[in-house]
Amino acid sequence: MTEDARRVFRMDNEVLAFRFTATVSDRAGLAPRERLADPARLKMWLGAAGLGVTDVSQTDLENAVELREVIYRVGSAIAAGEQLEPKDVRTLNAMAAAGHAKAVLRHERAGWNLTETDPVSDALGVLAADAIHILGGPDRSRIKNCEGPGCAGLFLDTSRGANRRWCSMNTCGNKVKKSRITAR
Template sequence: MVSMKSPQEFRFNSGRLALDLPATVRRRASEPDDVLASPGAPARWLRDAALLTHLPDLSVTQETALLELRETIWSLADALIRGAKLPTEVVDRLNAVAAGPAPIPQLDAASLTVYRNVDDPVQAALTIIAQDAVDLLGGPLRSRIKACSQPDCRMLFLDTSPSMRRRWCSMDRCGSRAKGAKFRQRLKNSSLT
């Protein structure tokens, strides 16, 4: 019996938390699929991203804030990749979220574990994502932000390869598709000769 691996609901393979959030829109360049559109998905994403320890009931305002942060990060990273000027109003939106209340790490003396002390865990989660985006977009790694070369994907990722020649968000997904298409085209071309 062949075991089928179920697809993950969310992708956390971009290399940075701030880039994982825009990855919740798959095939952004062709037929966008918003994986946060289903009921409860934004809360599950925050939990699966290890930003929350429990599954909260998000308000419409909280879900909207998460989606707005996603599009803010996407637009800034996309502009950066294209070499365009970053829109000041979009940078201001990112900075406003990054200035929010961050969780305060606390050490539990009995268990020697760290817990996060925070009044509003959802807002703190958004702040963490925004601060990661500020650090990434304004730091030395910004030149390593890329968009997948697969024309229908365009997922953002951090190229940590030594040569900085990575082209696809994932070799298992888009890289495999691209190489398969190239192989099929070579076969087709060789059969025509």
């Protein structure tokens, strides 16, 4: 991952699909921040996520933002115990089906071979399939929204007691702890 990608994106979520939803920061705050501001930023994020593509169009960016928001809405509905919107489920399934990426093992690491004809759709298909695996899998009851101030990011609570409250202790958890110390 490049230094630029580390500065621009949060890549610390264990779940690839939820890492993608973090391309909007401070979702629950007063001024959510869009990190996929242009096709070049999407290309940068995909590269940092191991889904490198050579070119990204404005339409690709629009499709990616639509997928990201669908994943976020479905994940948040599951976290809240709410019904899923059928349109969101259809979109998620369609984007997963449109991808033709193949899993590969390279240099003892898992990766993806994307087609030359539509690599961005393939990459979005990987993200959609990852979301389906988590959102519909056996751990779906452990999907949560971060309780950090302004965050509301999605995460999979893998703690033994299922009592984790923050998407990342290094970011949101530290903010809360620092504010408690300051308040004393």
